Amino acid sequence: MRIDIGAALDATATPGVPPDALDRLDDRVAHAHDRITAGMDGDEFGYAALNLPRTVDVDAITAAADAVADADTLVTVGIGGSALGAATLVDALGDDDLDYHALDNVDPAHVTRLLDRIDLSTSAVHVVSRSGTTAETLANFLVVRDAMDDAGVDWTARTLVTTGDDGPLRALADTHDLPVLDAPRGVPGRFAALSTVALPAAAIAGVDVGELVAGAADGRAALAGSLEDCSAYAYGATAYALDQRGAGVNAMLPYAERLETFAEWFAQLWAESLGKDGVGQTPARALGATDQHSQLQLYRAGPRDKLVTMLRPASRPDCAIPEAELADIDYLTGGDLGALLDAEFEATAASLAASGVPTVRVEVPAVDARSVGRLLFDFEAACVLAGELYGVETFTQPAVEWGKNAARELLRGEDPLPETETHIVE
Amino acid sequence: MRIDIGAALDATATPGVPPDALDRLDDRVAHAHDRITAGMDGDEFGYAALNLPRTVDVDAITAAADAVADADTLVTVGIGGSALGAATLVDALGDDDLDYHALDNVDPAHVTRLLDRIDLSTSAVHVVSRSGTTAETLANFLVVRDAMDDAGVDWTARTLVTTGDDGPLRALADTHDLPVLDAPRGVPGRFAALSTVALPAAAIAGVDVGELVAGAADGRAALAGSLEDCSAYAYGATAYALDQRGAGVNAMLPYAERLETFAEWFAQLWAESLGKDGVGQTPARALGATDQHSQLQLYRAGPRDKLVTMLRPASRPDCAIPEAELADIDYLTGGDLGALLDAEFEATAASLAASGVPTVRVEVPAVDARSVGRLLFDFEAACVLAGELYGVETFTQPAVEWGKNAARELLRGEDPLPETETHIVE
Known part of the structure; x- marks a missing residue:
């Protein structure tokens, strides 16, 4: 540039x-x-992101994308770095005839509305969580999967997963023999657009992934x-x-x-x-x-x-x-x-x-x-x-852990939140 | 609240x-x-916005909207305060079966793509410019109108205008006998959502405008x-x-x-x-x-x-x-x-x-x-x-005038821009 x-x-x-x-x-x-x-040479955590142009396996990504290339709708189920890269690439470059959605929030009003609107039988779903434990992503995927079941769609044939070596999402993919792309090691989500995290969505949207790389x-x-x-x-x-x-x-x-x-x-x-x-x-x-x-x-x-x-x-x-x-x-x-x-x-x-x-x-x-x-x-x-x-x-990103843990405890019925002052005006 | x-x-x-x-x-x-x-009591410039809940004519707005209520697609042609209010109301509350677009930028890649994608014969177009002189809005509307002509659509039957008492947009509406709603007097665009500026889009999108007001x-x-x-x-x-x-x-x-x-x-x-x-x-x-x-x-x-x-x-x-x-x-x-x-x-x-x-x-x-x-x-x-x-x-918003004038002069082939230092790295 x-x-x-x-x-x-x-x-x-x-x-x-x-x-x-x-x-x-x-x-x-x-x-x-x-x-x-030095960080790049040693493939150190984070610096490894800058090596992606030579470590990413473009053929594996395009092959995985080809399996759902007939889709007229693509939904990325992810949040933060697991969704923004894909949305960026598809919005910048994707084919007009693909209806693209990043399901990157857990608002019930939005999720139910989206699922009502799209034809799940002709949709592809890319579920992305590097840790495999992201609450929003797992919850949304369970909702999407259920909707596919209800619609009589074989969700295992429409779903592609990107995740790490273990965790609930890897276990789910293994159980159902889903196609899985490995999340790149040592690359935080926000640095992972040029990898298996976001490139599959770009490929499904008709983008020349080789040119991106x-x-x-x-x-x-x-x-x-x-x-x-x-x-x-x-x-x-x-x-x-x-x-x-x-x-x-x-x-x-x-x-x-x-x-x-x-x-x-x-x-x-x-x-x-x-x-x-x-x-x-x-x-x-x-x-x-x-x-x-x-x-x-x-x-x-x-x-x-x-x-x-x-x-x-x-x-x-x-x-x-x-x-x-x-x-x-x-x-x-x-x-x-x-x-x-x-x-x-x-x-x-x-x-x-x-x-x-x-x-x-x-x-x-x-x-x-x-x-x-x-x-x-x-x-x-x-x-x-x-x-x-x-x-x-x-x-x-250490500062986000406190809230993640507190949300989990709240959902478990615990009471992790300290008292804070209120001053209400109605 | x-x-x-x-x-x-x-x-x-x-x-x-x-x-x-x-x-x-x-x-x-x-x-x-x-x-x-005091400003509200005197209907002073700006303060008049806070009087909209009692000055806005809901019936006139819903009647104007009813005339294009059969549309399956709605395009707001406007920018800034002439688009954001409509987009806010439709995104928050609009019917799912209306395909809504705010054409609020003059990117040729985006405008041509949108016009390729929608069916102009079943679209409604709401053109909004309080001054009636906004460059982006007039340019976009001319492009949209031309596309409707090319598609054999009677654009005068699909277009609704909101503007002030004079200016090019008022003249155009008068020439072609378009339905026009008056922009509220003394209300800057960003304070005009609850008026003829944004409520028509909400009404076309099925929102209960009376409840909004x-x-x-x-x-x-x-x-x-x-x-x-x-x-x-x-x-x-x-x-x-x-x-x-x-x-x-x-x-x-x-x-x-x-x-x-x-x-x-x-x-x-x-x-x-x-x-x-x-x-x-x-x-x-x-x-x-x-x-x-x-x-x-x-x-x-x-x-x-x-x-x-x-x-x-x-x-x-x-x-x-x-x-x-x-x-x-x-x-x-x-x-x-x-x-x-x-x-x-x-x-x-x-x-x-x-x-x-x-x-x-x-x-x-x-x-x-x-x-x-x-x-x-x-x-x-x-x-x-x-x-x-x-x-x-x-x-x-006085600070935006300089750039507006300079852009106009540039397009007229003049050279209004002062030299600035460059320091380029490629």
Whole structure:
């Protein structure tokens, strides 16, 4: 990917990064790159994610997908990193004729509504839980399976599983002889999009998984020990440097509808990897041009605590704006929708620069498999680099355990919750 | 609505509001309420939004909707406040058998894809622009109209317009004798959900618009000069007081899939109304329980700059989790999906409290028309109150004009953008 950090430097932005601070930071980038390289070489926990472009078995994934390729509906049963990668890839690249749903919440109103709406006999279900113990995923799958039974559908013929070596989901798959893909070892869910976790959904949606992986491999080959030579590291280092100077919010603003879910994937990657020990930049998910009519007022005139990451493809399909009988809109008619969107991108970038809000521009060649594979890899690498700079444990998420355990105890009828003060207004 | 600010007080949270500070703030709430009441009495710009429950003409809206009630697909052509209200109401309450799309972006890839997918002959199109000049909306409508022409559909029979007294969209509607609903005077788009801007879409989607308005009227009747007597003001005052103490981010976390778009509506309301003059809380859109597996790590262990607003309905439909042949998940099976979701809500609230992160709990009776009408009204009132406390011009959005003008000039072939520094890494 191509990034431009010019408008994040202190000549334009406040907060902004002074060029000499960027030079000094580059020494730390070189050191972090050594650490990352060593982690990759040793296939260490987390760092193993950056090896996926060469360790993932594309043939096994496409073969598993082929077995349910006749499906007209695909449901990913997973949550967090076990769903967002698949949703990101299918939303960005999937065939229009596949009806796709990520069943990544346990709202009974939503689950029953979805099951009423789809034809289970022509659906494929991909159940994903690396631990095999995720409460939401197991509960949802039991509900889906029951609905398939009720509809007279042989659920064992429509279900594909991705999980680890043991746990309830592995046991269930073994009992019923379901096709199982192994979750990659040492790769946290939010770093697992380019693996058996999310690629099967992409394959079922008609995406060229080989191209996705090739794009990721391009990103891997481009890793280098200086932010001046590596766009992924340049992004991670700039975001970190801005956060140190007060930009505690990172608004991800893609100018492409099909990358809207990418912003959500990014939000998990950034929040869960870096949000610990009292530090971490808060991701805000946005969409251009839509959010110019929602968030831009705040970005431009609110507190100076934001980096705005502006992402766009260099090429778009054509869609002419017809001539019309209307006065005062000659600047629009006879043009193209893509030109309008790109003009808004440029104008918004300039308007943020004019008010001193730091932006980073990210450009990918197109919203195609190779570019999206590269995009995901590069942001993962950027996040790993940022984690090294913050000095946090990038690959764990210890703060969510308390709530998980408490929820389980509540459901067992125990009373694990401490008293808290109430102050109710009705 | 019912709110609990107990876990936002300084006995639990850091930052937290000291009870005596809340008492002092209540004097300012009383003063602000007087200002708001005067604004409502005078139907002043912006404040007029809070009069919508008695000024909106429900019969005219339902009559206009009835004319296209046979549609199986509805497309709202609008952007920002002219789309988000409709999307919020339809996503929360609309019939499952209506295929709904908010065409609120000008991405050619997305627009052409949508138009390829839907049957225009059985679609209704609601075009919404209060000014009648919004570039994205006019461009998209011209593309949609052209597609209808190409498909041999009489677009004038399928199109409903909401706009102001003049401008290109009014002219177009007059020329072709289209049914037009007047946009409410003195009501900015983000405060216009409970009007001709969004209610027609709700009506076409089968929502009882009278109940929505009745819910809003409940909220209006509940406005009172103390935060102890008015849940809307209690929310706005608490959010403001926390922001003053460092909680610059407000994460809206509904535990209901159908309120996911409400979080987006809230994000516009909060950002565009309060984000000015260097102040304003940054809204973060989230969804429970899904974001426990994405954002919770950051909320709980990252910087202490967040208020988490936890929203849920008091009642949910049933959806049993079937018994299963799996070991170790006895706590789940035989239970209900809603009980699981509610246990996660309680556990997450407790886990945030345990680490001192301020939360406000908001409860509505159900996700039904009356409750949703009340919810939207109450958050609008909360926002107006917060605007009075911040001392900002709640109802304007001046910072977006620069970019709008620059985009227009770019499309006219002019060169309005100042040079900015570039620093490119590939």
